Amino acid sequence: MLQPAENDTSEALTERQQAVLDAALRLLVEEGDNLTMTAVARRASCSKETLYKWFGDRDGLLTATVQWQASKVRVAAVDREKLDVVSLTATLERFASDWLKVISSDTSIALNRVAVGHAGSGKDDLGAVVLQNGRFALARRLKPVLEAGRQAGLLEFDDAETAFRTFFGLVGRDVQIRLLLGDRLELTEATIGGDARRATQQFLALFGATTGPLAL
Amino acid sequence: MLQPAENDTSEALTERQQAVLDAALRLLVEEGDNLTMTAVARRASCSKETLYKWFGDRDGLLTATVQWQASKVRVAAVDREKLDVVSLTATLERFASDWLKVISSDTSIALNRVAVGHAGSGKDDLGAVVLQNGRFALARRLKPVLEAGRQAGLLEFDDAETAFRTFFGLVGRDVQIRLLLGDRLELTEATIGGDARRATQQFLALFGATTGPLAL
C-alpha cells in the first residue's frame, strides 16, 4: 500500500468519459455524498445506462471520479536544484504553500469527505486512493528533497519519514480536520504564504544543520 | 462558535436513555453511518417509537449520541502546578499522549467519520459538536498551561493560539487524517509515548525561552 503503482488511472478514458467524470466531480463538490446517479446523468447529459455500462455501479463511478481528479493533480517533480540554503527554503515553502492550497480547495475537501465517509464500510477503497494521491504522494515528492538537503549538509535527521511527518504536521496543523468538519476558515493567499514561511522556518529550526538560529 | 457553552448535554438523561445512547454509540463504531434506526432499536432492546419520541429523528439520535460521548470525555483541567521546566514538560507530554490516545481510539475515529460525512450537507451540526469537544476543547485546556509557561519565563511566543496550533500539528501530524481515511496505523502505548516526547521536545525547541538546546 505504500510504494505501489503510479496509478495511470487515465487508462483509456475517452474525452466524453472525462467530461462525464468532470460533471460528477462538480456535482460531488456541490452535493457531497448525496449525489444520485440520476443527478449525475442529468448533469452530464448522458443516460444512466451509460453510467452503469462505463463504471459498473455507484461506487465504481465514485472511485473513477476521485481517481480522475487525482490524475489531474499529478504535479511535476522538483527538478534537481543547486541546493543552497536559500533554494532549499524556497522549495520547502513552495511545497507547504501548494499543499495548503490543495487541502483548502473545495474539491479536495469534498473528495476527502466522501473518502472518509466510505472508509468505515470497506466497500470501496476511496480512502486508500485519496491517501495515496494525497499524503503519500506528497511524501514521495518531498523526501528526495529532504535527502538531498541532508546530502548537502543542510539538514540533519535520522529518518526521512519522521522528518517528513514533522514537516507535514507543521504545515497542516489543524487546518485539514477543521475544514473537513465544516469549520469556516478562510485561507487567503496571504495567510497561506505566511503559514508556509512559518512552517518552513520552524522545520529548519528543528532539522537545519547547525546553521545559527534563523530568525523566526 | 468558539467559546460557547460548556454544553451540559447530560441534561435530563435517564439511565435508560444513556444505555440506549451507549448502544447507539457501539453500533456507530461498528457500522459507521450505515446504522439504521431498526438496528439501534434492536441493539438497545427498545422500540423505534421510543427512539423517535426521545430523540426526534435520526439526526437527533446521532447528535445526542455524539454529545453523550463528548460529555463522557470531559477531562479534569490541569491543576495549577509549580511550573518548572520539568513539570511543564511532563504536562505537555501528558496532553500529547492523551490526545493521541483519543484520536486513535475506535470511537473517536467513528465519530469523526460521521461528523465529517455530515459536514457537507448542513442538516445537523455534528461537525461543530465534534470540533467543539475535540480540537477546541483541547485548546481551551492547553492554552492556560502555555500562558502560565510564558508567565514563568519558560516559554516565548506572541500568540497563544499560534503556539497551540503548532503544538497540535507536532503531535497529530498525519495521524488523524490517515486513520480517518482508513489507513491501518497501530499506535501502541510505546509509540504514543515516544511521539508525545518527541513532539514536546520539538515544541520546546521552538518556543522554549533561551534554554540551551534540548537534546532531540
Place this chain on the structure above:
DNA sequence: AAAAGGGCGTACCGTACGTTACGGTTCGGC
C-alpha cells in the same frame, strides 16, 4: 383491582434511490 402510562415488538406506509429495461436517435461503415 382497575386504570393509566411507559415502553417493547412488530407490522405497515411512503419515498428515495440504485439498478435495469426499452424505445428513439445519431453516426460510422458498407
Place this chain on the structure above:
DNA sequence: GCCGAACCGTAACGTACGGTACGCCCTTTT
C-alpha cells in the same frame, strides 16, 4: 440508403430505510 453500435431520455422495478401506528406487557398509582 441500410445496419448495427453507441448512446440519450425516461419509465419501471425492487428494496432499504426513515418514520408511524397499534397491540400487548409490565409497573405504578389510587
